[in-house]
Amino acid sequence: MYLETPEGIYLALRPAGLPVRVLAFAIDLLLRAALLAFAGAAWLYLGKFGLGLASISAFLLLWGYMVLFEVLNQGRSPGKQIMGLQVIYSDGTPIDWSGSLIRNLLRVIDLLPFAYCIGILCLLNSARFQRLGDLAAGTLVIYEARPTQRKSLPEVTASPSARTLTRNEQHALLNFAERQQQLPKRRSEELAAIIAPALHIEPAQAVSGLYAIARSILGLR
């Protein structure tokens, strides 16, 4: 799914599907149960004072937990944060009080008749994985964009390709070189062997030959 910004840039968003959201919810549920047990203990040990404390915290955990975390922690409840998810408005802006309140109050309907049946059906039936609460609030749950460490290209001496490459071909070669750490050695050899003849490279040095071309495309030495 792409979001067009006012600057004319297309940003890729990845809406999160059912399994990962169920996991995030389960984590939140466990956490809330643990906190509630704490509050219950306060009731046992502190008497009436603890009872007031316990009932207020039960209320906060039931209605306020998701809203508070989503608004104050960039759209991430602890479960979502662990699973790398984030709630945003569908126009890409961060979630605020009203959006979060709507989507979490309408949970009451999504969880009907049991175990979030309505929410799950609605989510699976929508192109952007929105449950009823999300539809009403205009919100999305997406995979959070996490910063990645860029890998440097393999150290070989750059040498230009023997024939002129189109832009798509250059792009493919660059991506091949950048993925060197993710690909097993045998697999990169297999891939390189397919295109080596077309670029007039010795099959024996196919991989390093492609790396050399990639470096020259980038403008490295």
Place this chain on the structure above:
Amino acid sequence: MKQAHFETLQHSTWQTFAKKVQALDKGHAQVEHIQSFAQDYRRICQHLALAKQRGYSEALIEDLQQLVWQGHQQFYRHKSPALERLLSFIIVDFPSTMRQQWRCIAVSAVLFFGSFALMAVLTRLFPNLIYHLISPAQVAHIESMYDPAQRLLGPISLRNHQDDWVMFGFYIINNIGIAFQTFASGLVFGLGSAFFLLFNGLHIGAIAGHLTRIGYGETFWPFVLGHGALELTAVVMAGAAGLKLGAALIAPGAFSRVAALRAASTVSITLMGGAIIFLLLAAFIEAYWSSSNSIAVAIKISVGCGLWLLVLIYLLFSGRIRHAP
């Protein structure tokens, strides 16, 4: 321009921008972080466009996209200062939304107060009717709460006076929970809200009629009048908010059902915000004022009537003139 050259030229711009965004994310931004943020953001958008157009590598494009996304999150948002927004919500937005949505409010009010009045009258005519709705044990429990001999009235009478604030918490949780339920169940084509409005109306009506019949009226009515001005109107608002959602689903008009629902839910959440504020105030009044039996009945009734009047004036007239912020 080759990619490596481009990267060495722009690397410092990207790094300073990343630092600015991080500072803004963590909330300790200095003046120098905000200065030229907009220019930097647009420049990086341009770099991203260039990188895509020139066919630079996927890793670089992803990095730039990440920067643009973080900048976008900081740059565009639905937000304004919190206190100012709260004030303008209380003075202008909420009461004017109430007036604008008078149809939903009217339907909700008729359902709630209508069933309340009907049941109150019927219970006086047919005394046994209440036992069809509420179990005898519960009725006895309620009777004991409003016994004129009590020092404290209402649910609070069963506890000690220093537990006022415990009950304050209890009222908030109980009432706001009911209001949330009434609102959210409106998504079932308004049926849920209508059900909760009728159910609560009948329930309270039955209790009111019963207590008046057995002569506890002089403790019950002054008790209810004070916080009722806020609490009962809040229930009506929550019901209206739910009915509004239901109406959007039944008759979306020129919009798709999803678009109509989204438009309706922004209105509904305004009504709910008002209802929550009303319920907080009501719980306060109920715990500290209504439940005290040492205050003379006449004072309680006049204060109660005054509160109703205030609420009506507020809802009818507040925010008719919009001042410049």
